[in-house]
Amino acid sequence: MEKTFQNSNIKNLLFKNRILRSATHEGMGDQDGRPKKELEELYVCLAKGGVGGIITGIVGVQENGRALKNMNMITDDFIADYKRMTDRVHEHGVPIIMQLVHAGRQTNRETIHGERPMAPSAIRDKMYYRSKPKKMNHDEIYEVINNFATAIERAKKAGFDGIQLHCAHGFLLSQFLSPHMNRRKDRWGGNIKNRFRIIAEIIRAAKKRTGDFPILVKINGYDHRPKGMRVDQAVKISQLLEQEGCDGIEVSCGVMEDGFCTIRTDHIPVDLVMETALNIKRVNHRVKWLIAPLVNIFIKKRAPVYSYNVSAARQIKKSVTIPVIAVGGIRDLEGIKEIINSNGADYVSMARPFIIEPDIVNKFSTGLSTSSKCISCAFCFLKSQDSSLRCYHKNIVKKSGEQDLRKIRSDKKSVYS
Numbered sequence: 001m002e003k004t005f006q007n008s009n010i011k012n013l014l015f016k017n018r019i020l021r022s023a024t025h026e027g028m029g030d031q032d033g034r035p036k037k038e039l040e041e042l043y044v045c046l047a048k049g050g051v052g053g054i055i056t057g058i059v060g061v062q063e064n065g066r067a068l069k070n071m072n073m074i075t076d077d078f079i080a081d082y083k084r085m086t087d088r089v090h091e092h093g094v095p096i097i098m099q100l101v102h103a104g105r106q107t108n109r110e111t112i113h114g115e116r117p118m119a120p121s122a123i124r125d126k127m128y129y130r131s132k133p134k135k136m137n138h139d140e141i142y143e144v145i146n147n148f149a150t151a152i153e154r155a156k157k158a159g160f161d162g163i164q165l166h167c168a169h170g171f172l173l174s175q176f177l178s179p180h181m182n183r184r185k186d187r188w189g190g191n192i193k194n195r196f197r198i199i200a201e202i203i204r205a206a207k208k209r210t211g212d213f214p215i216l217v218k219i220n221g222y223d224h225r226p227k228g229m230r231v232d233q234a235v236k237i238s239q240l241l242e243q244e245g246c247d248g249i250e251v252s253c254g255v256m257e258d259g260f261c262t263i264r265t266d267h268i269p270v271d272l273v274m275e276t277a278l279n280i281k282r283v284n285h286r287v288k289w290l291i292a293p294l295v296n297i298f299i300k301k302r303a304p305v306y307s308y309n310v311s312a313a314r315q316i317k318k319s320v321t322i323p324v325i326a327v328g329g330i331r332d333l334e335g336i337k338e339i340i341n342s343n344g345a346d347y348v349s350m351a352r353p354f355i356i357e358p359d360i361v362n363k364f365s366t367g368l369s370t371s372s373k374c375i376s377c378a379f380c381f382l383k384s385q386d387s388s389l390r391c392y393h394k395n396i397v398k399k400s401g402e403q404d405l406r407k408i409r410s411d412k413k414s415v416y417s
């Protein structure tokens with residue numbers, strides 16, 4: 001039976017379809033991380049557009065764990081702002097889940113008020129190489145656990161329907177999970193159980209304070225790092241998550257220093273990378289001109305570009321009974337139905353398609369369209385570090401012409417295996 005547009009539940013939450021908005025950093029926080037009015041409008045627009053559920057962009061749990069200056073934070077002061085937002089989203093019968101993050105080594109001193117970034121081990125990130133992280137001590141680890149639990153309490157007070165722990169993409173919790181980034185020999189590193197311990201402790205602390213408030217987790221199926229996270233480990237971590245009472249697992253991949261692995265593209269936008277990438281943007285323009293041809297060599301393009309985490313999600317789904325969500329390059333209705341009906345995942349989520357068409361699910365459900373207009377250019381991602389989230393599709397059409405665009409779109413191939 002076709003399940004995509006039927007009601008379903010994650011724990012006690014009701015979803016009217018199985019197409020979710022994956023966490024997408026909106027760049028709509030003021031300098032303190034208070035959500036701006038435009039963020040509220042964006043979520044209402046998504047809710048009206050028929051999405052099954054919304055996962056917010058990253059929200060920070062503590063100042064020295066900020067990933068970006070324009071991201072949102074969750075403090076007691078902001079609860080009323082978030083509550084207004086969740087009330088308005090709920091008018092449309094759509095659950096909204098707050099994604100919580102600590103950046104770990106994926107940040108720089110400038111963003112965290114001159115402090116040194118923290119990480120499980122003092123291993124420099126290629127993308128943030130100027131800010132070598134310091135190895136966290138036990139007190140710092142317990143402070144992070146406590147801050148996540150406090151943030152979860154606040155999210156509940158603010159009317160969110162649940163939270164998602166960001167344990168993917170190379171942020172702090174993902175650093176603990178990956179043997180590449182976590183070289184500790186104490187109780188927080190080494191075997192899988194130890195690397196998972198910080199997440200287990202966060203979930204336990206949260207459950208003590210918030211009862212059965214839904215907790216979802218986003219993990220990497222693999223991270224492409226030498227001796228890093230691989231699917232067999234992600235499967236074991238998923239089983240540990242289920243044992244701890246996690247309510248749903250979203251499966252993604254990649255880390256920031258691996259360029260366009262998480263957010264894949266057919267064509268690396270070299271000019272924009274030169275303009276926005278942290279390592280390069282401050283470099284003298286003559287040097288930039290010299291290194292431009294190297295961007296294509298050093299920044300790896302990962303393939304496939306469509307439905308690239310379904311295979312990992314499918315393996316995880318086989319080993320747990322909680323719902324699994326697949327994200328990454330999912331673009332067309334036929335593919336979505338196939339993923340769900342063939343048990344590739346219980347839900348799919350998308351990020352970029354909702355930027356160009358916030359009402360894409362209504363279009364799918366009414367037959368107005370069967371495929372996203374998104375060409376996966378990744379401009380939205382590069383630009384969102386210092387401006388509000390928007391789609392740059394029109395700019396690309398202007399620059400490259402309809403001819404090229406048609407070629408890009410005709411290359412769209414889905415991999416559902």
Ligand SMILES: Cc1cc2nc3c(=O)[nH]c(=O)nc-3n(C[C@H](O)[C@H](O)[C@H](O)COP(=O)(O)O)c2cc1C
Binds near residue numbers: 380
């Ligand atoms: C502009 C932008 C911002 C993103 N911000 C987040 C984020 O805050 N948290 C997160 O887990 N993933 C984030 N992602 C990754 C997406 O959730 C998703 O995993 C990835 O884009 C692949 O899905 P897509 O092909 O549907 O865009 C972001 C992606 C984009 C394009």
